[in-house]
Amino acid sequence: MRMRKRHNLAPRMEACSAFLIEDPAAMRGEWLAAFPEQNRLYVELGCGKGRFTVETAKREPDALILAIEKVPDAMVLAMERARDAGITNVRFMDFDAANLPEIFAPEEIHRLYLNFSDPWPKSRDAKFRLTAPGFLRLYADALPLGGEVWFKTDNGPLFDWSLEQFSAEGWALSQVTNDLHRDGPVGIMTDYEVKFTAEGLKINRLVAARTAETKTTAAGPVPRLRNAALADARGGGAPGPALRLEEESLPLCQAFFKALKQAPELFEKPEDFRPYEYDPARVDAFYAARKARDDRKDYVILLGEDVIGELAIKRIRREKAEGELEICLTCDEVKNRDFGSRAVRLGLERAFGELGLETVLADTLLHNTRSQRVLQKNGFRTTGQDGRFRFFRVTKEQFHRRFSRGEGRADEEG
């Protein structure tokens, strides 16, 4: 779905903030406890403008409906619809479905809706389809035995492919149809469904139930670790080496670039991706040029004695007490392990502490949802996006409020 950028996104979000869950990870395992009037949890992935979400919430007042959407420009319309409908059993999250385990405990969801999910037609993008095996295993973790995924799409190839994935992953299929509305409208229609049905397109639907044979993430591969320090950090419940920031020196800058393996997701166009090759002369010159500036502060991120990334507070505008945060981890092995989030927290402590800033900005490429999550976990809020970037901002007060709930201090102060 291509959405027009909404310039007034922030005030509109604010106006219906009662429906927004800003920190869904804090609710993990507690969703129904927080909504005592509801007795079951339904989750919709990719709610878009929310027609289905709001109508389902109206029709099922005993269910808590959680709508997940990674494009806030669409989600704000859904939130406004919920507010205007006067319902109380629905909440929205600006979140990527790929991170589902962060916000739902095992077996916490009773039913999961996938409505007109993006088809990702190129086979190299198949892993992004919300019915890809990697996603199905996340759903299996979060549903109890017998818990169901309800899937609808107008896209025939996606539907056929999804049927194969559900079967191969051990789900029990029922209510499979290639023409849901053949004998008249069935169930609640989504925004896309209303449009496609009016155009005469047929709607495919299936229900998939989790069985004892359904594969969960326990069947998935365990990523390989780079070195001993990382192995310690993961291993056996024992506390790993501390993560800390250290002001960048030439040897630390060199160590960062020696460990750097560029990832395709850091490039706007995948075809621009080239593996990084260490060039001592260029790195030394780069370091000298950075050091000559007085509007930035550079740190490396250390895990034990390993340099695993760098973090900068750059474009510091002292008159506005404002700067921009940038972070780069060296390689895939250190991603998805919470190191990025913890390092950003340490960086913000420096920015709001020793650097005396009041506001920190950041941006990410639109498709880099992993970095977006890292920022959101640290209190950053979306302020908008253009065709290439998504923009974020956090104030000192927002940051301190987020971490004032006794969650423990960041590593280097602990």
Ligand SMILES: C[S@@+](CC[C@H](N)C(=O)[O-])C[C@H]1O[C@@H](n2cnc3c(N)ncnc32)[C@H](O)[C@@H]1O
């Ligand atoms: C084609 S639209 C369908 C919207 C709505 N379900 C409907 O039927 O009208 C797909 C929606 O899913 C959202 N989406 C796609 N992948 C997602 C993901 N991984 N996490 C959260 N939302 C996602 C997109 O941003 C988009 O709004």
